[in-house]
Amino acid sequence: AMFMLAEYINMVTVSAVAVTLFLGGWRAPFPVTAFWEGANQGWWPMLWFTLKLQLLLFLFIWLRGTLPRVRYDQLMKLGWKVLIPVSVVWLMLVATVRTLRNENMPFADIA
Structure with missing residues (x-):
C-alpha cells in the first residue's frame, strides 16, 4: 500500500x-x-x-x-533497437550540418 x-x-x-x-x-x-x-x-x-x-x-x-501497460523488456527493445540508433544518426546529422556551416559551405542552409 x-x-x-x-x-x-x-x-x-x-x-x-x-x-x-x-x-x-x-x-x-x-x-x-x-x-x-x-x-x-x-x-x-x-x-x-x-x-x-x-x-x-x-x-x-x-x-x-x-x-496499455508496457513491459520492461518491451521498453528495453524500443530503447536499444529504435531510440539509440535514431539518436546516433541525428547526432551525426547535426554535427555534419554544424561543420558545414562553420566552413561557410553554400549548400549548408538546410535548417
Missing part, C-alpha cells in the same frame, strides 16, 4: 510543479482575467492553483487507466 501511496504523492508533486512552471501557477486563466480584475486577489489564487492541480491529476489518472 505504501508503494501506491508514494506513486500518488509523486503524481501530486509533479502536477504541482507542472502547474507552477507551465500553467501559470496561482494566476487565473486568461479569459477570466479579461473581464474580472479581482480574479487574482484574496483566496482566488489558491482556488485556481487547486483547480489546475486537480485537472492535471485527472489527466494523469485517466491516461494511466487508458493506456
